[in-house]
Amino acid sequence: MKKTPGTVRSFALYGNSDTAPAWAELVHLEDIPERSSRFDWEIDLHFHEGLLQLLYLTAGGESEAFIDGTRWVLRPPCLILVPARAVHGFSFHPQTDGPVITAAQKPLESLAALTAPGLLDHLRRPVVLEVAPDSRHARELQPLFEAIQHESQWHADGGMAAGMALLTALLVQVARVAATAPATAQSLRTRKALQIARFRSLLDEHVRRRESVSHYAQALGITPGQLSRLTREVLGISAQDVINARVVHEAQRELVYSSLAIKQIAAELGFEDEAYFGRFFKTHTGHRPTEFRTLARQQLA
Structure with a gap:
């Protein structure tokens, strides 16, 4: 696996040429060997635009994961949560098995904000968690993965709602594991990886203020140039690109899952006027906000 980003590619699912929008496939489940064995168990660094992944x-x-510059040692049974846009890759042992869920992060965040706000932190931070084989958590996790797989294959009426509800229940279990189990390989987190994690955390807090690279660099105690070099080294893109991607993520979530007018969304995200917001959004997505909202809601329907 390439451990240093050059051109980090975006996939809907690793190895697929399509980059379907995150709202088009709300929940996808497959087993690890189904995809990883096709690539000799080596998954190069990449990211998913708007899609969260949960591996069990x-x-x-023993396997390895590299997520946003951090090396994690994977010893089954364990859970790996990779939030949207986190740059990640895997070097799996050839006998690795277990389910992988890929799901749209925006609707999950919207659902969590309404039903379990405490889940938001878990949805946005990469982590690897040990699961004791004979624990209550281990017994409760597998049936939820199986139920999600059943819904994803059944294609019955209400399947999307059932799948998202089951996925929320699964993430509640992940949060419970996190509360009782130590994260794996914390000692392997580099200073750069910790800075990236702090940068992402600050972005989550201040995304609606339209803060500059200089603002975040100052909060991290480094220069703007150092911050951009850091993000290019770990994530493969500039600090400004990271900021813009987080703003676009928030804008897409509001456009699809809220009833706010475009002008209101622009103001909520710190844009001076609706026209400026429209130009920014089209530059980064290829669609005007109204077009995006219409297309996304049609696909959801």
Whole structure:
């Protein structure tokens, strides 16, 4: 696996040429060997635009994950949560097994904000969690993965609502595991990876203020140039690109899952006027806000 980003590619699902919008496929589930074995168990660094991934390694030998510059040692059974736009790759043991869920992060965040606000932090931060094989958590996780797989294959009426509800329940279980189990390989987190994690956390807090690279650099105690070099080294893009991507993510979520007018969304996200917001959004998505809202809601319907 390439551990240093050059051109980090975006995939809907790794190895697929399509980059379907995050709202088009709300929940996808497959087993790790189904995709990883096609690439000799080596998944190069990449990211998913708007898509969260949750892996549950249930079998196999010691493997490795690289997420936003952090190396994690994977010893089954363990859970791996990779939020949207996190640059990640895997080096799996050839006998690795277990389910992988890929899901749209925006609707999950909207649902969590209404039903379990405490989940938002878990949805936005990469983590690897040990799961004790004979624990209550291990017994409760597998049935939820199986129920989600059943809904994703059944295609019955109300499947989307059932799938999202089950996924929320699964994430509640992940949060419970996090509350009782130590994260794996914390000692392997580099200073750069910790700075990236802090930068992402600050972005989550201040995304609606339209703060500059200089603002975030000052909060991190480094120069704007150092911050951009850091993000290019770890994430493969500039600090301004990271900021813009987070703003676009928030704008898309509001456009699809809120009833606010475009002018209101622009103001909520710190834009001077609706026209400026429209130009910014089209530059980064290829669609005007009204077009995006219409297309996304049609696909959801």
